[in-house]
Amino acid sequence: MKGLIRSGIIIMALIVAGIISSIIITVELNNRLATALEHGFKEGYAQGSLEGYQEGSRVGYQEGSKLGYVRGNWKDYGSGYEEGFYFLYNPTYDELQEILAESEASSAKEIHKYAEAYGIRVAYVRCQIAREAAEGMVWIHQLVAFETVDSGFIIIEPWSYREVKVEVGKHYSELNGLPPRSYDDTVTKITIVW
Numbered sequence: 572m573k574g575l576i577r578s579g580i581i582i583m584a585l586i587v588a589g590i591i592s593s594i595i596i597t598v599e600l601n602n603r604l605a606t607a608l609e610h611g612f613k614e615g616y617a618q619g620s621l622e623g624y625q626e627g628s629r630v631g632y633q634e635g636s637k638l639g640y641v642r643g644n645w646k647d648y649g650s651g652y653e654e655g656f657y658f659l660y661n662p663t664y665d666e667l668q669e670i671l672a673e674s675e676a677s678s679a680k681e682i683h684k685y686a687e688a689y690g691i692r693v694a695y696v697r698c699q700i701a702r703e704a705a706e707g708m709v710w711i712h713q714l715v716a717f718e719t720v721d722s723g724f725i726i727i728e729p730w731s732y733r734e735v736k737v738e739v740g741k742h743y744s745e746l747n748g749l750p751p752r753s754y755d756d757t758v759t760k761i762t763i764v765w
Contacts, residue, residue, distance in 0.1 A: 659692040664722040667691070671732050679713035679729045686715070692765070693717055696726055698737045699760040712743065716763060737761055 662670065674685040679695055686693040696714035704710050714735065716726045728735050736746045743749075743756040 659687065659690055661718045661720050662691050664719045664725070667717050667719055667725070671727065677730055679715050682715045682727070682729050686717070691717070695764045696737070697760075697762040697764070698743070698758055699762075700743060701755040701757040701759050703755075712737075 670686060670689060670691060671682070674682060676682045676685050683693050683695055694716040696716045698712040698714055700710050700712065702710040712728075714726050714728060714737070716724060718724050726735050726737060727733070733747070735743075737743065737758050738746060739758050739761060741758055742751075743758055744752050746758075
């Protein structure tokens with residue numbers, strides 16, 4: 572009977588040791604798996620980003636070269652143009668809306684570059700507001716403006732493509748039907764650069 576009890580205790584000890592060993596091995600494998608997954612994700616992301624960047628650059632270069640060739644080929648535009656000159660024009664309101672819809676730009680700088688690439692005359696509008704900023708700094712809204720042939724002078728918010736109004740001494744939000752801001756958004760200065 573003593574031998575049977577000893578055998579039972581030894582078997583139980585072996586079972587407990589086996590369970591503890593399997594738990595340790597499982598935890599270690601899970602840690603290794605998580606590390607391998609994280610490393611694989613980082614490697615895949617880096618490789619995908621690089622390949623996407625290279626493909627986008629290649630396609631963008633080709634499309635830009637085609638556009639540059641068409642825009643630079645003055646013979647297609649008539650005989651009145653001289654080589655080396657760049658002519659801009661004021662668009663119609665509908666043409667402006669089409670260009671904005673196509674551009675997918677979200678900043679004044681991007682819209683400015685896109686419009687000029689299409690030969691459209693565009694202005695950069697810097698609208699300084701009264702909101703307090705760090706010493707030596709000012710808060711500004713960067714906008715773009717167009718002189719359309721059928722609707723006149725139009726100022727556009729680059730992030731929303733909305734027509735906006737700006738007037739020194741008036742609140743930006745009030746002028747444009749926006750909810751009041753928690754800060755002072757009074758327009759203090761407007762600079763327009765063509």
